[in-house]
Amino acid sequence: xxEGLTGSLTxxxxxxxxxxxxxxxxxxxxxxxxxxERGDIFLRSGAIVHALSSLHVGEPxxxxxxxxxxxxxxxxxxxxxxxxxxxxxxxxxxSEGVRHAMERDAVLRVVPSPDAVLHLSxxxxxxxxxxxxxxxxILSQVDGRTTIGDIAxxxxxxxxxxxxxxxxxxxxxxxxxxxxxxxxxxxAVASPAFFASLTAAVAAAMGPLAEIVxxxxxxxxGLTRESMPREMVSTLVERIGSDIRDVEKRVRFQQTxxxxxxxxxx
Amino acid sequence: MDKGLKELSLxxxxxxxFVCDNRGGVIVSSTPAALATETMNTxxxxxxxxxxxxxxxxxxxxxxxxxxxSWRLLAEDLGEAVLFVVCEADADMPxxxxxxxxxxxxxxxxxxxKKQLARxxxxxxxxxxxxxxxxVSRRSWRVIESRA
Numbered sequence: 138x139x140e141g142l143t144g145s146l147t148x149x150x151x152x153x154x155x156x157x158x159x160x161x162x163x164x165x166x167x168x169x170x171x172x173x174e175r176g177d178i179f180l181r182s183g184a185i186v187h188a189l190s191s192l193h194v195g196e197p198x199x200x201x202x203x204x205x206x207x208x209x210x211x212x213x214x215x216x217x218x219x220x221x222x223x224x225x226x227x228x229x230x231x232s233e234g235v236r237h238a239m240e241r242d243a244v245l246r247v248v249p250s251p252d253a254v255l256h257l258s259x260x261x262x263x264x265x266x267x268x269x270x271x272x273x274x275i276l277s278q279v280d281g282r283t284t285i286g287d288i289a290x291x292x293x294x295x296x297x298x299x300x301x302x303x304x305x306x307x308x309x310x311x312x313x314x315x316x317x318x319x320x321x322x323x324x325a326v327a328s329p330a331f332f333a334s335l336t337a338a339v340a341a342a343m344g345p346l347a348e349i350v351x352x353x354x355x356x357x358x359g360l361t362r363e364s365m366p367r368e369m370v371s372t373l374v375e376r377i378g379s380d381i382r383d384v385e386k387r388v389r390f391q392q393t394x395x396x397x398x399x400x401x402x403x
Numbered sequence: 404m405d406k407g408l409k410e411l412s413l414x415x416x417x418x419x420x421f422v423c424d425n426r427g428g429v430i431v432s433s434t435p436a437a438l439a440t441e442t443m444n445t446x447x448x449x450x451x452x453x454x455x456x457x458x459x460x461x462x463x464x465x466x467x468x469x470x471x472x473s474w475r476l477l478a479e480d481l482g483e484a485v486l487f488v489v490c491e492a493d494a495d496m497p498x499x500x501x502x503x504x505x506x507x508x509x510x511x512x513x514x515x516x517k518k519q520l521a522r523x524x525x526x527x528x529x530x531x532x533x534x535x536x537x538x539v540s541r542r543s544w545r546v547i548e549s550r551a
Binding site: 371372374375378384387392394395398 | 495497502
């Protein structure tokens, strides 16, 4: 695999990428980005040895990352770690990943979101009901206003663990779900004028490939020019700057862009 | 160096900046100082030890970022000294890091700064003595030395 291979998970799945890296006996770090979410998978001679996601480390992190179907990846050969949190063969990890995904999909078909509000069903049961202690605990929190996520927080458990526990209670008709509609907050995005200034500064430092360098970096962050949040432009500028090998040119680029970012914030 | 420290201190979310020599002595600090002098001395000494230990362990680095619940500390190795930037948790760290790069690049060309740093020069190994370590650090350093 060539140095610094990058791409999009919409074109190549993570399991295919890992299979290729394993077949080639590769060692290095596979960086993943999807908006603000980040993940890292470390390989040594084709075996996965360590993984990190936003919430987990090791196999749970790999399970999280194998669910990604969008975002960008970048492979950095020979970048190592001393951490060893995974020691299963790739085939077993991938088949367990598939099993976890199927189990997760089965839960989401019945309980699609932690933002749903729970209601006690008005239908009278036809026979006796047996409740486990944790189901009693869940029922005690159902009030027709509290979301699944909030109940999970009160019970100090993860959202998905509660959603899994709710499957028999919802599919058995004891509880009903009301899906809340959330209006996504509108985020300010970087302007075309910013990208024009950035292109000019990158061209001064790196020559005519400026547009390609910027697009690669934006893609590597799992974003597009149109969706780049304004609060992430400094991260974009820093990443591009780190690609400028010549120290003087890099410092001049940073100086120019710091001035532009200051004016943008003013 | 005052001008560079002021430029850093004026960044949103930055509480102050200072430079320590390799023994932890404060060479220059932004005004008002971000931290008590004794705190800056301790940080200067211990971070100089951290840079030396990392290099000895085969992990040379010129920059370390410490992330705490409510603040961050950026430490840049100048060789003869360490530049520290004290930041709030929500400071724009890419901007802080790039400003450090620009400030340090200007210092490297400034003969006045070079003379000021030369006056405070001390060998890094001077802080790697038993008297400057606590028990845990002393044991860690012995392990690193033995494996180097």
